[in-house]
Amino acid sequence: MKIVDVCAFYSPRGGGVKTYVSQKLSVAERLGQDITILAPADEDTVVEFGPHARIQTIASPRFPLDRKYWYFNAERTLHAALDRLAPDFVEASSPWRSPLLAATWRPDIPKALILHADPLSAYAYRWLEPLVSRETIDRRFARYWHHLRRLGRLYDAVVCASEDLASRMKAGGVANVVTVPMGVEPHRFSARKRDENLRARLLAQCDLGPDATLLVAAGRLAPEKRVPMLVEAVTIAGRQRPFGLAIFGEGRDKTNILRSIGGNPHVRLFHPERDREKFARILASADALLHGCEAETFCMTAAEARASGVPVIVPDRGGAADFAKADMGRSYRAADHDALMRAILTLPDRFAPHSGDRTVRVMDDHFSALFEIYKGMLQRSHVAAA
The missing domain is CATH 3.40.50.2000 (Glycogen Phosphorylase B;)
Structure with a gap:
């Protein structure tokens, strides 16, 4: 399966998304997938991480509130890059404008939105909850909830990594929500x-x-x-x-x-x-x-x-x-x-050695589950087109 991840949150200077992307590039090849991370940057580049894994960047403006990041600003340019890559499956990983740009490319190609960010909690609830209830905030941000519900209709899956986020999306009327917990690098943390x-x-x-x-x-x-x-x-x-x-x-x-x-x-x-x-x-x-x-x-x-x-x-x-x-x-x-x-x-004065939590998922399991979901969506799209 040829997957393109339209990844507006990627920055080479670090962050959780960079860690996630690095692991995805490594695991995808082992699982027999071809993956391209399509990200905004200062210039057009392609960095190969293996025969079937790469990061391709599109020259884009810097994000004004955090100069470590960029943002996709041209639908035509993004669509042209997707035309050249010709994926079987498209991911988007921002809750802002870029998933709308990606969704309008080839509606017949199955797509998933991965929620790597929760703007309501990061901004609206953080700023306003000391003053008013969460229910009031949600009503005031009805336009953003409308945006999320629109994305739920446009994408075959809205992927959440925790039950907390998934339950709020479902309660807010967002369709096609699935929970696929992430995990840690295997053998790294012990x-x-x-x-x-x-x-x-x-x-x-x-x-x-x-x-x-x-x-x-x-x-x-x-x-x-x-x-x-x-x-x-x-x-x-x-x-x-x-x-x-x-x-x-x-x-x-x-x-x-x-x-x-x-x-x-x-x-x-x-x-x-x-x-x-x-x-x-x-x-x-x-x-x-x-x-x-x-x-x-x-x-x-x-x-x-x-x-x-x-x-x-x-x-x-x-x-x-x-x-x-x-x-x-x-x-x-x-x-x-x-x-x-x-x-x-409440922490004890002396650290009590612990063997580690073996129930913590590893990223191989996360990506394996994610790609199985994508495979099922792709098969259903082929049946529908037949």
Whole structure:
């Protein structure tokens, strides 16, 4: 099957979508698929990752609110690229304008929309829910819900990676919603990679000794990630016992995060660790993962932490909440720094080694399930055309 992913959210500088794309390119070939990631960029390029896997970019404008990203702005150019690639199946992975552009190309070709972002949670609910109810917000954003329902009619499947997002889409009247949970890289994340020397070095950089508790946060530095809330909660909790917070990431909210850290020597902001093996060791060496965003569609970092045997402290809404179940996580009321601080203080003084959560899915299983769904859609389209 020849698949083209119209991927407006891809950036070579990192982020969850880049991680997802990298794994998709690797797994698709092993599963016998031909895949092209079609992304906007500064110029037209093609980067081959194998005989049947590549990233092709189309010269496009930069996204004004985050210069790390671009956006598709010309339907004719996008359609011309799809004409040349001639896919059997088309994916789109943005909830904004690009899926409308992709949907109008060859209506006879089956298509799926993957919701890699949840703008209602990331923006509307985050900004307005302190003032009015979610039901009121949904009514005020009826135009956007109309847009989502239109996409549900245009696409053969609207793929969600968590039940939280899928249930909200269904409740909002979006058609063709299916849930296909994501997962972690196989054999990458493991409790066996815990390194007490690395842990001690990270705590030392937080001006703390090895008897302190090491907390790690990682990901894109954007306002919806609520990293200043993490900093505030750790700072307050640190008045009762020693906590160090190592934050790995980059993004447009960096200045605000550094301001929130202020002169606290126990909280450090590091560049993102792009070496996946080194990151796996960092994660396994933590005593807990902190996460502040209730707008995650899945939360890859929380899944990786669970696979690494590390407890997670996550909001009680969004995709991250799925990882606070059983004995490997704690959830707190989303956007409530006091509730987060209390959750942090429930951590034991000493880390209890854990073998890791073997129920965390691996990405091979995710893509295998996804491609099986696509295969069924393609077969049904052939029957309908016959």
